Amino acid sequence: MLPAHAGEHIKVEPLRWYHHCDRLGILVWQDMVNGGGPYRPAVITPPAVVPMRLGDGRHEWFGRGDAGGRERFREEMRETVEHLRNVVSIAVWVPFNEGWGQFDAADAAAEVKALDPTRTVDHASGWHDQGAGDLNSLHVYFRRFRAPRRRSDPRVLVLSEYGGYNLRVDGHAFNDKDFGYRRYDSAGRLGAAFARLHAQQIVPAIPRGLSATVYTQLSDVEDELNGLLTYDREVCKLPEDLVRSVNARLRLTSAGGPPPPTR
Known part of the structure; x- marks a missing residue:
């Protein structure tokens, strides 16, 4: 991962x-x-x-x-x-x-x-894959992610965009636009959803061949409020220990060890 x-x-x-x-x-x-x-x-x-x-x-x-x-x-x-x-x-x-x-x-x-x-080389990130490059690169937002049980594709399976959960922090946004793939009204609800997403969809996909994930996204940008950090980088929307625990579970699962529980 x-x-x-x-x-x-x-x-x-x-x-x-x-x-x-x-x-x-x-x-x-x-x-x-x-x-x-x-x-x-x-x-x-x-x-x-x-x-x-x-x-x-x-x-x-x-x-x-x-x-x-x-x-x-x-x-x-x-x-x-x-x-x-x-x-x-x-x-x-x-x-x-x-x-x-x-x-x-x-x-x-x-x-x-x-x-x-x-x-x-990720030749066509997201969709309209042409079977080339080194990665089978998927973007999944509006549906549940499931890695296929059987894969004939020799390329590495990558979830190169997912999540994109939205939380507005007043006073730390670029403008009044409020785009995100799923909206939450509190840091607690956002954190619970973040943990649940990884526990229920990402971790089970690793034994089926999922090799890398890219969460959307590190920080808010001009018209999107789906970052882990606000646009000005002054507020971290999720507790750091929660993010560390999720990452630890991904790493241990990918190494074949027993995953620790996600908070």
Whole structure:
């Protein structure tokens, strides 16, 4: 399991940011900056609720009908790898996330792996998996997560986004927007739900092959209040000992030992 992680959705940070990740021992899953034309809601939205997979060779469906734009993405993908390849904390390259501007993801994964064979590649994080890369990468929010009992896929099974539970802390939010995948009105209820989620869904999936999890998310952002910390990083919404106990249970279960009870 990967307890310390920072996902970089569709942006490249200043090198100082990566330096601090190196210094603190935070693993970075680095997205490429997505592009293309307007995305079709029928392609991007339904997979969040109902498992589905579309072939990304249908470029128009994914807002990728422009051949010049596709080539520019490939150029920028190569430039991103070269720019950041010496950053110690980068553990995973992510060409595409949740179908945003996705096209020919299997080819992109192969090119990234050729450029940097030392790192893992998550070719299509979330949905519209094309069977490529090193990870079978799932995002699960609006349904119960269950790892399949039998898997023929040789890739590593990863729950790369889940949770996203919301709690507003007045005076510590960026604005009045209140997005989250499930809302709670007190720290106590949030903590109970956090523990229950891991005990009932995540821990049982580990013996079935779940190898890594990425909880959404470390801190609130501008329009989302689903972080473990508030936007200004001044308030931790969950008791630290609760988070430590959940992480300890994940680690012990993945090591094959008897899991301690989750509080």
